[in-house]
Amino acid sequence: MAYLTTTASGQPVLILKEGTTRSRGREAQRNNIMAARIIGEVLRSTLGPRGMDKMLIDSLGDITITNDGAAILDEIEVDHPAAKMMVEVAKTQDDMVGDGTTTAVVLAGELLKKAEELLDQNIHPTILVSGYRKAVQKAMETIDRTAVSVDVEDRATLRKVALTSMASKAVGPAKEHLAEIAIDAVRQITEKRGDRMLADIDNIQIIKKTGKSLFESELVKGVIIDKEVVHSGMPKKMERAKIALLDCPLEIEKTEISAEIRIRDPTQMQAFLDQETRMLQEMVEKIKAARATVVFCQKGIDDMAQHFLAKEGILAARRVKESDMEKLARATGGRITTDLDDLGSQDLGVAGIVEERKIGDDKMIFVEKCKDPRSVAVLIRAGLERMVDEAERAMTDALSVVSDVMENNKIVAGGGAVEVEIAKELRSYATKVGGREQLAVEAFADAIEIIPKTLAENAGLEAIDIIVNLRAAHEKTDGKYMGINVFTGKTENTHQKGVVEPLVVKEQAVKSAAESASMILRIDDVIASTKPKEERGKPPGGMPEGEE
Numbered sequence: 230m231a232y233l234t235t236t237a238s239g240q241p242v243l244i245l246k247e248g249t250t251r252s253r254g255r256e257a258q259r260n261n262i263m264a265a266r267i268i269g270e271v272l273r274s275t276l277g278p279r280g281m282d283k284m285l286i287d288s289l290g291d292i293t294i295t296n297d298g299a300a301i302l303d304e305i306e307v308d309h310p311a312a313k314m315m316v317e318v319a320k321t322q323d324d325m326v327g328d329g330t331t332t333a334v335v336l337a338g339e340l341l342k343k344a345e346e347l348l349d350q351n352i353h354p355t356i357l358v359s360g361y362r363k364a365v366q367k368a369m370e371t372i373d374r375t376a377v378s379v380d381v382e383d384r385a386t387l388r389k390v391a392l393t394s395m396a397s398k399a400v401g402p403a404k405e406h407l408a409e410i411a412i413d414a415v416r417q418i419t420e421k422r423g424d425r426m427l428a429d430i431d432n433i434q435i436i437k438k439t440g441k442s443l444f445e446s447e448l449v450k451g452v453i454i455d456k457e458v459v460h461s462g463m464p465k466k467m468e469r470a471k472i473a474l475l476d477c478p479l480e481i482e483k484t485e486i487s488a489e490i491r492i493r494d495p496t497q498m499q500a501f502l503d504q505e506t507r508m509l510q511e512m513v514e515k516i517k518a519a520r521a522t523v524v525f526c527q528k529g530i531d532d533m534a535q536h537f538l539a540k541e542g543i544l545a546a547r548r549v550k551e552s553d554m555e556k557l558a559r560a561t562g563g564r565i566t567t568d569l570d571d572l573g574s575q576d577l578g579v580a581g582i583v584e585e586r587k588i589g590d591d592k593m594i595f596v597e598k599c600k601d602p603r604s605v606a607v608l609i610r611a612g613l614e615r616m617v618d619e620a621e622r623a624m625t626d627a628l629s630v631v632s633d634v635m636e637n638n639k640i641v642a643g644g645g646a647v648e649v650e651i652a653k654e655l656r657s658y659a660t661k662v663g664g665r666e667q668l669a670v671e672a673f674a675d676a677i678e679i680i681p682k683t684l685a686e687n688a689g690l691e692a693i694d695i696i697v698n699l700r701a702a703h704e705k706t707d708g709k710y711m712g713i714n715v716f717t718g719k720t721e722n723t724h725q726k727g728v729v730e731p732l733v734v735k736e737q738a739v740k741s742a743a744e745s746a747s748m749i750l751r752i753d754d755v756i757a758s759t760k761p762k763e764e765r766g767k768p769p770g771g772m773p774e775g776e777e
Contacts, residue, residue: 250757257755258348261311262341265749268307268315269338272298272331276680278396279688279715280331294615296397297622298330299323311749318745326734327430327629328394332680333738339679340746343672348750352665358747360669363662364655365743367670368677369736371654375647375709376639376732377724381426387412389727390634391627393643396728398623399616403443407620410448410607411627417450417605419635428632434556434606435624437617438588441610446620449606451580451597452556456546458585458594459530462539465585470544472578472596473521474557474565479512479538479547480531481505506533513537515569519576523583525549525557527565544583546594557596559604633731643730644712644723645681649699651739652678677739681713688715695720 252260274281275296285293285304293304302316318337319330344357379386391408400407419428436453458465492498509531516524516538524530524538524545538545549557558565563578581598588608607624611617634640641647655674659667678696685695695713698720702711712723723729 246758252755254753255348257753258354258750259345260755261749261752262345264309264311265315265341265745266338268302268312269335269341271305272301272334273338273683274687275301275397276331276335277684277687277715279684280397281687282399292615293618294399295619295622296331296399297619297626298332298334300622302330302334310755311752314745314749318741321741322737326633326731326737328626328633329730329734329738332735333742335679335683336677336738336742337745339676340673340742341749343676344669344746344750347668347672352668354750354753356665357669357672357750360662360666361673361743361747363666364658364670364673365739367655367658368651368673368739371651372641372647372732372735372739373639375650376641379634379638379640381635381638384412386640386729387631387634389729390630390640390731393728393730394626394630395623398619398626400443400620400623403446403620404623406444407446407624408627410446411624411631413448414605414607415628415631415635418603419632420603426635428635430625430628430632432556432559432604433628434553434604435609435621436593436606437609437621438591439611439614439617440589441612443609443611443616443620445610446624447608447610449595449597449608450602451595451599451606452553452560452602452604453606453608454525454546454549454553454557454594454596455591456549456594457592459545459547460535460539462536463544464542465544467522467544467583468581470523470580470583470596471521471574472523472525472557472561472563472580472583473516473519473572473576474554474561474563474578475524475526475569475572476528476554476565476567477526477569478528478530479509479524479526479534480529481508509534510537512569513541513543515572516543517541519572520574521572521577523580525554527551527554544585556604556606560596560599560602562600630731630734633733637731637733639732640729641732641735642710642712642722642724643728644714644721644726645678645684645699646710646712646723647735648677648680649696649703649711650709653700653703673743684713684715685718688713688718690715690718 280296282294282296283301295301299319302319307313307316315334315337318333322330322333347357388408391411392404395404414433415428418432419426434452513534522543524543526547527549530545530547554565561578561580564576566572566576580596583596585592585594609617609620609624611620652674655670659670662670681699682692682696685692702708702720710722710724711720714721
């Protein structure tokens with residue numbers, strides 16, 4: 230409907246264009262809160278080691294089976310704008326720290342649920358937002374106070390962190406094996422910059438191939454290139470390889486301007502072709518002169534150039550991705566060259582073995598046994614394609630949390646221990662805040678307990694009893710590490726039991742959940758424009774339905 234108003238004389242005035250819908254006040258807030266809460270409810274049953282999986286089928290019929298929060302929200306097509314903000318929360322959490330997406334979304338949903346109860350008591354949204362902001366600050370202090378510094382050389386602690394992140398993934402007994410791979414991979418690519426450590430997991434390549442089992446997943450100290458050797462006459466294996474990384478084509482480039490060559494007799498034609506061959510031969514001579522035995526080229530390699538390279542016994546691959554070229558440079562210590570005239574022996578990378586191997590139906594080139602690679606590859610194997618995908622998600626989570634600890638060497642106790650401690654601190658802090666904001670701080674305390682509550686529910690335990698036991702345990706002087714053991718139903722010191730998470734994961738989850746909840750609460754007017762009528766009947770390509 231068009232939004233109309235009238236002047237003092239009764240003259241109608243059109244404000245918004247036809248087809249625009251508008252909801253205001255409590256109705257708008259209620260709709261937004263409901264949409265965001267539904268997203269939280271969708272993910273709730275996936276939280277924790279006893280969480281269940283979701284099967285997602287897209288419009289093309291492709292199936293994804295996972296309990297990874299980021300993957301689920303990435304796959305489902307969300308239409309409501311408030312629900313889209315919850316998807317953004319998960320995406321931010323995943324991009325920043327790589328884990329804790331489900332925690333962030335479930336917490337945001339619960340914060341909105343508690344806020345709605347206060348809105349029904351006529352408490353202004355701005356007061357709620359202000360109270361939530363104070364609660365987050367107090368929560369950050371509590372998280373920091375309960376955190377424990379760890380030695381990044383302590384492999385046992387890193388293993389605990391990796392195993393906790395994979396606890397809810399369906400990789401079963403292979404967790405230990407994958408955790409070891411994740412630790413080795415992150416330690417290999419970690420570098421010191423100034424006085425801080427930097428572990429960028431983009432330097433870890435993850436290659437998935439169906440076949441064999443999860444236990445045959447392996448770490449390659451080098452790079453795997455998803456290409457095959459370009460010429461059948463080339464060697465398939467090269468030991469003690471000297472690698473040239475080229476960002477220039479080994480072919481004769483066609484002229485930019487339209488030119489014509491006038492040939493008056495056949496010998497001139499032959500001379501023209503011979504010149505092309507000679508130019509290609511010179512290119513190969515330059516590579517040989519630099520003493521390269523392997524060539525990775527980002528651009529194309531002409532058939533004739535392939536022939537000359539094969540004659541010289543040089544192994545070559547073409548059209549290698551730019552990202553793979555950068556990883557090759559980091560792994561082998563080579564330099565990417567854009568002009569063959571500049572190629573010298575000092576630009577070459579070194580690897581113990583460069584070999585083409587057949588994995589399943591595909592041929593791939595393994596560049597391994599590099600001396601001290603700053604880029605490594607993880608080859609993930611499993612008997613089922615869905616399992617390979619889930620193992621990749623588990624490996625990404627494990628790599629993320631290990632790199633988080635490498636960069637910020639603090640961990641917190643898992644199993645809901647931090648959340649219950651935050652709730653305890655917030656309840657005593659709320660009385661100092663006073664006024665109506667006190668109610669918002671208390672609401673935050675109630676909301677954050679949704680994490681241990683959900684862990685208990687998903688494990689088939691009595692959530693109320695668990696929360697009561699946890700609160701009682703945290704009242705004791707040494708109770709700040711007490712969390713829930715979802716397998717026994719008892720409250721235990723989760724820090725001692727090895728259920729630990731990186732500090733930055735927990736901090737980011739609480740911050741992003743509170744921010745999204747606050748933003749949704751402040752909205753009191755939703756004005757939605759619809760497409761013009763003539764566009765509604767058209768498919769996305771712009772043609773009317775029924776026309777080809």
